[in-house]
Each structure stands twice: as C-alpha cells, then as structure tokens.
Amino acid sequence: MQHTKTARKLVIASLLIFAATLTTLLARQLNLGPIRTVPPFRAFGPKTAEIQIYEYTDFACPSCQAAYLQLEEMLKLYNGHIALNFKHYPLVSIHKWSFHAAAYADCAGAQGKFQEYAALLFKNQELWGRAEKKPAEFFDYAKKLDLDLSAFEACSNKDETIKGVKLEMAEGDLKGVNATPTFFINRKRVVGTLQLLDAAKHFDNLLKK
Amino acid sequence: MQNERKVKTILAVCSRIILGGVFVYAGYLKAVSPAEEFAYAIEGYKIVPVWAALWTALTLPWLELYLGLMFATGLFTRFCAAGIGALLLGFEVLLTQAWLRGLPVTSCGCFGANGSSSLAGEFAQNIALLVLAVLSFRHGAVFSLDSAVDRHG
Numbered sequence: 001m002q003h004t005k006t007a008r009k010l011v012i013a014s015l016l017i018f019a020a021t022l023t024t025l026l027a028r029q030l031n032l033g034p035i036r037t038v039p040p041f042r043a044f045g046p047k048t049a050e051i052q053i054y055e056y057t058d059f060a061c062p063s064c065q066a067a068y069l070q071l072e073e074m075l076k077l078y079n080g081h082i083a084l085n086f087k088h089y090p091l092v093s094i095h096k097w098s099f100h101a102a103a104y105a106d107c108a109g110a111q112g113k114f115q116e117y118a119a120l121l122f123k124n125q126e127l128w129g130r131a132e133k134k135p136a137e138f139f140d141y142a143k144k145l146d147l148d149l150s151a152f153e154a155c156s157n158k159d160e161t162i163k164g165v166k167l168e169m170a171e172g173d174l175k176g177v178n179a180t181p182t183f184f185i186n187r188k189r190v191v192g193t194l195q196l197l198d199a200a201k202h203f204d205n206l207l208k209k
Numbered sequence: 210m211q212n213e214r215k216v217k218t219i220l221a222v223c224s225r226i227i228l229g230g231v232f233v234y235a236g237y238l239k240a241v242s243p244a245e246e247f248a249y250a251i252e253g254y255k256i257v258p259v260w261a262a263l264w265t266a267l268t269l270p271w272l273e274l275y276l277g278l279m280f281a282t283g284l285f286t287r288f289c290a291a292g293i294g295a296l297l298l299g300f301e302v303l304l305t306q307a308w309l310r311g312l313p314v315t316s317c318g319c320f321g322a323n324g325s326s327s328l329a330g331e332f333a334q335n336i337a338l339l340v341l342a343v344l345s346f347r348h349g350a351v352f353s354l355d356s357a358v359d360r361h362g
C-alpha cells in the first residue's frame with residue numbers, strides 16, 4: 001500500500017517537473033524572461049518609449065551596417081517614441097575581430113563616444129574585419145575620437161568588459177539568436193533588415209495604441 | 210489546545226506556499242536568463258573554480274524551481290523542506306565566508322540579475338526563510354498533495 005502511494009507521488013512529481021520544464025523552456029523561446037538592460041551609452045531614446053527595440057548586432061556584419069543606418073533614420077523619424085537598446089552578438093566563428101570590436105566599442109562608450117566609435121566600426125568594417133593580425137584601426141579610431149588611449153587599452157583588457165560581451169552573447173543564444181542583426185521589437189522577434197523595414201510599417205499602429 | 214494546533218497548521222501551510230513560491234520565482238528567473246549571469250555571481254564568492262561556477266549555474270536554478278514547486282504543492286513535503294533548508298544553510302555559509310573575507314559581492318545571485326541587498330540583508334532574509342522551512346517541516350503536511358494521495362491512496 002505504502003509503495004503504491006509513493007509511486008503515485010512520484011508520478012505526480014514527474015508531471016510537475018515536466019510541466020515546469022516545458023513552461024520555462026517556452027518562456028525562454030518566447031522571450032518572456034526578464035530583460036537585461038544595456039549600459040546607458042548603448043541605450044538611445046526614452047526608456048518609456050512605446051516602441052522598445054533590442055538589437056543583437058555584430059560590427060563586422062554587412063547587414064548590421066545596413067540596419068544601423070535604417071535605425072538611425074527611424075530614431076529621427078519617430079523621435080521620442082523609439083528606444084533602441086544595442087546588444088552585442090559577435091559572430092566569432094566567421095568574424096575574427098568582432099568580439100574585440102564589441103569590447104573596444106564598450107570602452108569607447110565608457111568615455112562617452114560609443115555612437116561615434118560604432119559608426120566608424122560599421123563604416124570601415126571591410127578594412128578591419130578581414131585583417132589577419134589584430135587591426136590597428138581599433139586604436140586609430142580611438143585616437144581620431146580623442147579618447148584617453150591608456151584608459152581605453154586598460155578597459156579592453158578588463159575582465160568586466162569581456163564578461164559583459166560574453167554575457168550578451170549567452171543571452172542571445174538563450175533567446176535563440178543565430179543570425180545578425182536580430183531585433184526584439186516590443187518582445188517580438190525580427191531578423192534582418194528586410195523584416196525590420198516590414199516591422200517598421202506597423203510602428204504607426206503601435207503608436208496609436 | 211485545539212486552537213493552538215489550528216494556528217500552527219495555518220502558519221505552516223502559509224509558510225510552505227510562501228517559501229515554495231520564493232524558490233519557484235528565484236529558480237524561474239535564473240533558468241530563463243543566461244547561466245553565465247548567475248555563474249558570474251557565483252564566481253564573486255571565490256569558493257569554486259570557474260567551470261564549477263558555470264556547472265552550478267546551469268543546475269541550481271532548475272533544482273530550486275522543482276523543489277519550490279513540489280514544496281508549494283506539498284509533494285514529498287518533509288523531504289523538500291529538508292532539501293530547501295539544506296540549500297538555505299549552504300547559502301548562509303557562502304554569504305558568511307564572503308563577509309568574513311571582505312569580498313566585494315555586488316550581486317548575491319539569489320534572484321538572477323535583479324538587484325540584491327547587502328550581504329547582511331541577504332543573510333537575514335535567508336534566516337527568515339529557514340524559519341519558514343522548519344515550520345513547514347514540522348506542521349506543513351496538511352492541505353497538500355501528500356495528504357490527498359494518502360487519503361485516497
């Protein structure tokens with residue numbers, strides 16, 4: 001009798017565990033978990049904007065460059081109604097220097113020049129993206145923007161900086177990001193520039209809500 | 210006497226549901242977030258190597274979620290109360306050694322990336338949760354799946 005009761009409890013426990021696992025994995029896929037904020041220098045537009053965009057991007061990816069230009073336009077067009085949160089997702093298997101670029105961009109951001117540094121990285125991605133050795137451009141751009149070079153270098157070697165990029169990559173993996181650019185617009189997944197433009201057609205509707 | 214037992218039972222059932230809920234919440238938040246996030250928090254305690262921190266971050270949230278869920282619904286209540294109590298004691302040891310070593314722990318990792326209070330605050334919170342675990346261990350088996358199965362089994 002006691003064995004039967006224990007067996008029943010074990011069956012119920014298995015069902016509960018199965019349901020909890022399924023729910024949690026679904027929540028991951030549907031992006032229902034807590035949203036990790038980005039550093040202030042990578043957040044553009046008001047925090048309370050009606051349209052919240054999280055972009056997973058790679059400085060060496062050509063589509064990301066195109067998306068960057070589109071987003072710049074959108075930010076101007078929907079000024080005050082869009083919040084863009086820039087997240088790193090360097091595709092390290094195909095872009096050798098993407099991870100470094102992300103870390104350096106954050107270090108430029110720490111000195112208040114993220115946007116300018118990111119613009120230079122995107123604009124010249126052909127130049128540094130295919131380099132065999134570590135590209136000198138990373139420092140050239142820092143010089144061009146009058147950054148404190150010793151602080152810039154120290155920051156790029158910091159554990160905190162590297163962990164920050166790795167954490168965003170892990171977050172992207174968890175959300176099923178496997179291509180760049182991937183956007184989450186009000187939690188809805190959008191992949192690539194064409195889908196972004198398609199989603200933008202509905203921005204007016206989102207603003208009417 | 211009868212009233213006293215009733216009060217104890219009500220308190221214990223409430224404790225079980227609250228404590229189970231806290232564990233479900235804590236486990237869920239971490240399970241839907243990147244394991245690396247929790248792993249970095251564990252690394253801050255400087256007690257296990259990096260690989261062990263990641264391994265712990267991958268498994269502990271699920272353990273918390275399952276234990277919390279079974280505990281809140283009252284399945285294997287005493288076993289779960291003991292398990293949760295043991296986890297809480299483990300957390301207390303981690304917090305104490307961090308405090309004694311003066312480690313700059315900025316996030317306890319308890320509820321994922323959500324802000325955490327000071328080490329002393331987290332320590333006190335865990336003590337309160339331990340009290341709930343003890344209460345539930347002793348009197349928390351009523352209004353539970355355990356009692357339902359035992360009654361109808």
